[in-house]
Amino acid sequence: MKIVILSQNPNLYSTNRLVEAGKKKGHEMLVVDHGKCDLVIEKKKPGLIYQGQEITGVSGVIPRIGASITFYGTAVVRQFEMMKVFTAVESQALVRSRDKLRSLQILSRAGLGLPKTVFSNYSRDVGTIIDNAGGAPVVIKLLEGTQGLGVVLADNRNSAESILEAFNGLKARVIVQEFIKEAKGADIRAFVIDGVVVGAMKRQGKEGEFRSNLHRGGSANIIELTDEEENAAIKAARAMGLGVAGVDMLQSARGPLILEVNSSPGLEGIEAATGKDIAGLMIKYVERHAE
Ligand SMILES: Nc1ncnc2c1ncn2[C@@H]1O[C@H](COP(=O)(O)OP(=O)(O)OP(=O)(O)O)[C@@H](O)[C@H]1O
Numbered sequence: 001m002k003i004v005i006l007s008q009n010p011n012l013y014s015t016n017r018l019v020e021a022g023k024k025k026g027h028e029m030l031v032v033d034h035g036k037c038d039l040v041i042e043k044k045k046p047g048l049i050y051q052g053q054e055i056t057g058v059s060g061v062i063p064r065i066g067a068s069i070t071f072y073g074t075a076v077v078r079q080f081e082m083m084k085v086f087t088a089v090e091s092q093a094l095v096r097s098r099d100k101l102r103s104l105q106i107l108s109r110a111g112l113g114l115p116k117t118v119f120s121n122y123s124r125d126v127g128t129i130i131d132n133a134g135g136a137p138v139v140i141k142l143l144e145g146t147q148g149l150g151v152v153l154a155d156n157r158n159s160a161e162s163i164l165e166a167f168n169g170l171k172a173r174v175i176v177q178e179f180i181k182e183a184k185g186a187d188i189r190a191f192v193i194d195g196v197v198v199g200a201m202k203r204q205g206k207e208g209e210f211r212s213n214l215h216r217g218g219s220a221n222i223i224e225l226t227d228e229e230e231n232a233a234i235k236a237a238r239a240m241g242l243g244v245a246g247v248d249m250l251q252s253a254r255g256p257l258i259l260e261v262n263s264s265p266g267l268e269g270i271e272a273a274t275g276k277d278i279a280g281l282m283i284k285y286v287e288r289h290a291e
């Protein structure tokens, strides 16, 4: 079958691995830059033009949409849906996963464990926000942050207040979260495909660092999840409506707490840590659902 990978960078590890895994199974693999697609919309005949050519005969799409191009990328995914093409990540679920507030509301409604979190509309009453997050120490996160940048641990109330005031002054939107110290600078990434955890790793921050991000010098190792962790990961992916998801969790005294559910989880870290052919499993997922 013909499978499209929506990716802005054909040189990325994840893109390469998906192309390779698809070819190995005899599929025609096409990398399409969603940022350079034209969408043709007319009555009952949705079309998609890429590099001057109409793209037809596609059986499945694997979206790898970066956060900076969520809006247009989602429109491209939706166009494929209108063309009755199976997509590994639905446009609706993609949008949902990119909205941190909405994601946490959905996960909370599904009954999943979460670190206590406060969102606010630049409230000046920073003391109350800190209290509602359970009091210092708290973790303060820039909503636009990624790879651990913009994630700050405020040890005491004074520093929490001044950090919040500083961010407020810059009109930067933040969330304030209960600090889970039992996590000991580590988090878990569970890779879920079609309701099954296909691989999991534990990321440990470097000495003296509470953030486990590999970009901040952390390291990753394969981990055997407890039943509770496995169920939480599956439930989180399902609540978000994601067929493929990277579920990040903290291990706490009250069980697993979901940090985030990623709709374009990277393959490099998880394949290296687990030694598994995750790309091949993603292709199998598409095979099962596409015609
Ligand atoms: N509430 C918390 N308690 C303890 N540690 C935390 C907490 N929140 C985050 N961390 C640590 O900090 C790391 C970075 O936080 P987080 O994943 O929320 O932000 P990010 O990686 O910058 O953003 P994103 O994952 O959305 O790209 C986590 O992987 C985890 O190790």
Ligand SMILES: [Mg+2]
Residues within 6 Å of the ligand: 147, 148, 213, 248, 260
């Ligand atoms: Mg993270």
